[in-house]
Amino acid sequence: MNVFASFIAALLKYNTPLLYGTVGEIVTEKSGSLNLGVEGTMAIGAIGGLLIGCKADSLLIGILASFFIAALCGLFFAFMTVTLQANQNVTGLTITTFGLGLYFFIGNGFKSAGKWPDMLQCEGFLESTKPINIPLLSKIPFFGEAFFSQSIFVYLGIIIAVVMWWYLKYTKPGLRIRSVGENPAAADAVGINVTLYKYIHIGIGSGVMGIGGLLMAVNLSGSFEGSKCWIDGYGWISIALVIFAKWNTLLAILGTFVFGIFNTLQVFGPTLAEKFPGVLGWLNKIPPQFMKALPFVITAVVLVITSISNKKNDQPAAIGRNYYREER
């Protein structure tokens, strides 16, 4: 595999978690809910999915577990904000704090008991995380291997993004959830069950985030460090990418991987600098600390640019506000 192809391969592999986080948050926000608990939801989905997946020695069960465990976080968010009318920002932050706490609690508990599973020993699980070659397409010279020899996570992420785009734009439930996010009173007035629609979509959105969390764990070979979380800020970046993607899950694919270029340079900088000392030699001169901070700096820059250029407001109008039918 040449350098370019392996760059693309790494780009897809290491940034797909952002795609899951972003698509999950878009589905949530389309229902008019701003869930700031992405980081915590991904962490819980990741550790739950990994532990159950390794125990069952099946990636499929791992993915399903991460989806449903994370969806539970979403349903908790829905219960708090839709049923109990709690503040969305505070509830989201609670989920992040709680999720990270639970992550370390469970991880350290298993580790100190000596029961932390070694993902690399779970053969059935590990086997399924390996790249799948798509027949014919992966044989295309140069690009084939980069794009069409990826793990199940990458394909699934892109499929979810495309399906969600179609669902939101071309189906009646999609139209209805958009109406709930834009003007819940209007949706209610025509007989749409606002509460039910919110619960379902907040739940699905969080579940999708959870799968992204599991991918982060898999990318790090499932090794648990007592002090640092696998998610490492990706949940927060996802929330910013929602704005960059203009609440469109197709644009989220583009946004995630354009953004991911900077992210991947962090890892690939030295290799690229070695291969092309003339053109990219400067990559080696950038301090690694700066490269590490780059994704977050870019996030801030992207937010500034999109906020300035986004004159047509794509944000669901009722976002962040709870709906109470009898409000006077």
Added chain:
Amino acid sequence: MDNNIYAIELENITKTFGSVVANKNINLNVKQGEILALLGENGSGKTTLMNMISGIYKPDSGSVKVNGVPVSINSPEDSKKYGIGMVHQHFKLVDVFSAADNIWMGTEGTGLLLKKDRYERISEISNKFGFDFNPRKIVANMSVSEKQTLEILRVLYYGAKIIILDEPTAVLTVQEIRKLFDVLRRMKAEGHSIIIITHKLNEVMEISDRVTILRKGEYIDTVNTSETNEQKLTDLMVGHKVNLNIARVETTFDRPLLEIRDLSINNDEGSKAIDSVNFYIRGGEILGVAGIAGCGQKELCEAIAGLRKVEGGQIIHKGDNIVGLPPKAIIEKGIAMSFIPEDRLGMGLAPSLSITDNMMLKNYNKGKSILVDRDSARVKAQEIIDKLGVVTPSTETPVRRLSGGNVQKVLVGREIDAGPNVIITAYPVRGLDINSSYAIYDILNDQKKMGVGILFVGEDLDVMLALCDKIMVLCHGKLMGVVHAHKTSKEELGLMMTGAKDISLINGKVAGIAKDSRIEETKEAEVE
């Protein structure tokens, strides 16, 4: 159908919010093919009652019958099922959707996918009901009247037989109201039952078959429209005799106090809100501003008060140009503004603060102490409460807990208290009932007698014709002309508001420039 069975029948409906009784033992019924007007002052519980039929609120007690069958309506879904549709006062539409999607989102059994043929299917229905309607138009680009048409079409599309309209005429021009009434009459002829809420008695007399009157949440009476008149209805509604005439106080006019020349202002989106407008206000004069919603009234008021950037032209106050002065300097010159926005609390008052604190908002920096002077503000608040008859438990009650009329009295009272020489007031009686409205008109007339110049941005043309000396009409930010209130008619104003009649230029003379202007004087003085 049996004539004795009502399309909808409410019996002994009671609804309380906390300790407030909004509806108490209300009875109401509508026959098939009948238009019932629901009449009552603000806070008499009309909208609450209708919200219970449409499933927004649940009644505490009482029964609802549809076509003689007892039903229980727990949600808008139920209400839709029983063939009840409501056109809300504040439209319940999704702004970013097309007209068709706003209807489609509530349809049942039309498949999982959004197909292109939904536009044609909605076109068909709208043609059937005689509407001229583009189903692809985005709601955000619609006029108020188009939005209302969409709401009516939507309830018809859902198959509603009982249709409730909550103050449908409040935002329409005279011509649009006529069109709406034609639609209502056609619906009635087709056997629909209609309940219409309105404050305007002439409309009640024109459109309804019967009138049900509520007062302070209680059922008063139901009368046949043909056996009553406006005075009788008012007396029933208010509970005592009310004089319905608004007096136009005759005063001697001074020279122009405030003169506006070639004024241009942009709106928030950066397009022209006010386009080269000329007008002037004399001391002791009330100048009305008429125009359909969004024709630049808000921007004009804000610009005069110094809250919005002026793109071109002059605002001359007693000969001084005040363009570019900060709001505080403009207040000190004696220009007071009270703008009542649609949500009533949006501008001018801080809802969570007490009346006393709201009094201090404009003069907190008077006096030498670094501490605020709450005592004198409290005295002032008490004065306003006594003078204007504000109903409130105390001067320390948060403003948002007062009813709409009392909030508006507090705002107008504070503005007048500063002793202004120009008052800019927009929609001061917006949503107010007859009693409170008349209290506000009296305040304005008192100020007029004292030689204050008043710019009155209003909604109700009948009121403007009676109260104002002159009326200027705006259409899409352009001045359509200035007319004397006693020489014009509602029809003429309506035509000017929609831009069908433009008398801003007569015999080469531009409307809105005073003969005895102070501007030429100052210019000559500069030349010398």
